[in-house]
Amino acid sequence: MNPNSRVSSWILALGLLAALSASAQPAQPGGTLPGPLPLFPADNWWNVNVSSAPVDPNSAGYIDFIGSGVGLHPDFGGDAGVFPAVYGMIYVVVPGTQPLVPVTFVEFGSESDAGAPGRPPGYPIPDEAKAQVRWIEGGQPGSADPGGDRHMLIVDRDHRILYELYHTRWNASRGRWEAGSGAIFPLDSNLRRPDGWTSADAAGLAILPGLVRYDEVFGAGPIQHAFRFTVEETDGYVFPASHDAGGSRGALPMGARLRLKAGKDLSGYPPEVRKIFQAMKTYGLIVADNGSNMFISGAYDTHWNNDVLNPAFASLRASDFEVVELGWKPSTVPPGFCVPADTRLCLNGGRFQVEAQWTANGGSGSGHAVSLTSDTGYFWFFNDANVEAVVKVLNACASSRPRFWVFAGGLTNVRVHLTVTDTRTGAVKTYDNPAGTPFRTVQDTNAFQTCP
Secondary structure (H helix, E strand, O other): OOHHHHHHHHHHHHHHHHHHHHHHOOOEEOOOOOOOOOOOOOOOOOOOOOOOOOEOOOHHHHHHHHOOOOEOEEEOOOEOOOOOOEOOEOEEEEOOOOOOEOEEEOOOHHHOOOEOOOOOEOEOOOOHHHHOOOOOOOOOOOOOOOOOOOOEEEEEOOOOEEEEEEOOEEEOOOOEEEEOEEEEEEOOOOOOOOOOOOOOOOOOOOOHHHOEOHHHHOOOOOOOOOEEEEEOOOEOEOOOOOOOOOEOOOOOOEOOEEEEOOOOOOOOOOHHHHHHHHHHHHOOEEEEEEOOOOEEEEEOOOOOOHHHHHHHHHOOEHHHEEEEOOOOOOOOOOOOOOOOEOOEEEEOOOOEEEEEEEEEOOEEEEOEEEEOOOOEEEEEOOOOOOOOEEEEEEEEOOOOOOEEEEEEEEOOOOEEEEEEEEOOOOOEEEEEEOOOOOOOOEEEEEEEOOOO
16 A cells, blocks of 8 residues: 555544544533634624724714713623522533424414424424533523523534524423523524514524633634623614514614724733724624623633623723614625525515515425516425415506505415515515415505605
8 A cells, every 4th residue: 555545544534533523522511613613604794894884873872871881791701609500601512413302482482493494393402401500591400490581502513503592491390391482593694583583582683693702712813703782771673683672762772783982992901801892893792682781791601700801891881882873784785785595585676675484394494585577586485396475576656656565475374474675775574474374465555665
């Protein structure tokens, strides 16, 4: 045998052993996340650079509503005073072989995902979480009922899927997992929740990609994503959020972004703190839930030193931040223009974006879009030869009712959620067909009033 071939064979064998070893690793809280990092595509709303985004005209008013003197607080750390309580979010990394178990949603079932697209229904919750501590936010086992949000964040590292649950509980008397709501996010997509839907978070966003994590703070390279944070009161929602949880006039909406002002001097902070604060300048903060003002979310890790973090965060005030223009999106796409995709119809010259979400037989997913004419297209769900829903956005601006009209029909009785967005104005219309009902036709001649 050629010596070089022998060396190559050993290298290949070692590589295969390493891959098999990785896939055999059991479920582990705080395990190694699958690359590439950060989580989700580079153009995802968590990962876009906002340093040059415009400031909202009412930025000062929003900051005053929070309280300009309110200091930041790291809502994360290590072990809390009373075992098994912890500070911060716990995330669990599981192999692709982790069994999927059903979850009964007892609060927001109609807005929850029964299973991941293309996968059987269920969530990969390890059995250990029923009785063992520190698998679920707060630290208590699944069988306990201590109150609190009880988020459970699970990453299937092999299938690259993020599963998130809210109010997670193992109901031993009924022998089932229960949750208030659940949302599933494929890590290789920018799949957004349908407008009006929550997730495991009030804003309808994923939680894990917005956490301050120890491995990033002390790893090589900069942090390349925004951070999740809370405020006491909110008012509606804007992109990238999909759900609201308050109507306090003058408050920030869910999905609003804050950015640490470029002129803030960070030179006096320890290197790890500068790294976190620089990410606040480059990627900002996103309002994701109601809670204490200016609390920044992070992952539980016993290596955190809160004697350093707490005073450093408290030295930053709300007045050190500015509000990015509400609903801002990066300018990689011309304003008012839809980009066609496998799950997106672009109608009327690209002005109107249409998406369909289906739910059936314990599963859910996005419809596959097929364009027919400039104003009409259809979606298929399970088989590309089976038309499920047809949508037309008609330009009726020259009629006696100058509007863009929306018509839809279907050949299905599964639950369908249609979202039609006017990309020029940001206006959104949604239409729902209940499960088990022959498709209800849509004839909305009052849909979009901005002509032309």
